[in-house]
Amino acid sequence: MESRGISKAVIGRLPRYYRYLGELNEAGVERISSSDLSKKMHVTASQIRQDLNNFGGFGQQGYGYNVKYLRTEIGKILGLDQSHNMVIIGAGNLGQALANYASFARNGFILKGIFDVNPELKGKVIRDIPIRMMDELETVLQEENIDIAALTIPKTKAVEVSDILVRNGIKAIWNFAHTDLNLPKDVIVESVHLSDSLMKLSYNITRYKEEHGED
Numbered sequence: 046m047e048s049r050g051i052s053k054a055v056i057g058r059l060p061r062y063y064r065y066l067g068e069l070n071e072a073g074v075e076r077i078s079s080s081d082l083s084k085k086m087h088v089t090a091s092q093i094r095q096d097l098n099n100f101g102g103f104g105q106q107g108y109g110y111n112v113k114y115l116r117t118e119i120g121k122i123l124g125l126d127q128s129h130n131m132v133i134i135g136a137g138n139l140g141q142a143l144a145n146y147a148s149f150a151r152n153g154f155i156l157k158g159i160f161d162v163n164p165e166l167k168g169k170v171i172r173d174i175p176i177r178m179m180d181e182l183e184t185v186l187q188e189e190n191i192d193i194a195a196l197t198i199p200k201t202k203a204v205e206v207s208d209i210l211v212r213n214g215i216k217a218i219w220n221f222a223h224t225d226l227n228l229p230k231d232v233i234v235e236s237v238h239l240s241d242s243l244m245k246l247s248y249n250i251t252r253y254k255e256e257h258g259e260d
């Protein structure tokens with residue numbers, strides 16, 4: 046499936062399509078028209094058609110989309126048909142919460158290790174995985190074919206830890222530490238800021254209150 050040259054905006058919308066199609070599939074829905082999918086997802090039918098046309102369509106006139114097939118194809122574009130080994134660095138509140146979330150594994154993200162510097166956390170087991178100290182990180186990176194590292198450490202430590210990761214051939218960093226990482230081009234960085242989403246919420250609450258005359 047060719048996905049090079051696809052705009053970031055389209056790629057950014059694919060996980061949402063994947064999620065909705067997963068729900069439809071679980072509910073036993075076999076096919077759906079772009080207009081029904083558009084109502085469900087609150088985007089226009091033409092947006093859906095345009096987005097999916099980037100990958101050769103998948104739809105058939107008068108039939109709509111085959112839910113299972115479309116989900117599988119989008120999954121392939123997103124690389125979810127392959128599994129990715131992952132480690133979490135920083136086993137505090139956020140790191141442990143991510144480690145506890147079983148659904149990542151269902152999408153092929155396999156947690157192979159959790160690391161921290163705090164000796165009090167050493168050996169604590171989260172979903173069968175014991176927290177290890179950082180001195181074991183390099184061996185795990187080299188021997189367990191780790192693609193992704195989630196960084197859930199203080200931002201002051203993010204640069205030194207990402208240096209270790211890069212030195213040991215990490216392919217991608219899922220960065221929760223609120224700092225920009227300047228890494229070699231071949232290392233993919235996806236930074237997450239939950240507060241951005243909360244600020245969007247705040248914006249919408251504020252607009253709503255203004256429109257409805259509330260304080």
Ligand code: NAI
Pocket residue numbers: 134135136137138139140160161162163179196197198199200202206220221222223237238239240
């Ligand atoms: P926390 O203090 O509970 O956990 C941080 C953990 O990192 C601790 O267990 C600490 O021992 C460990 N650590 C410190 N230095 C380390 C190093 N060099 N190597 C390995 N582990 C190390 O903090 P929390 O609440 O889990 O947050 C973690 C980070 O994520 C913080 O930087 C926080 O600002 C950020 N954060 C980001 C969010 C986002 O949306 N991007 C949301 C919430 C937190």
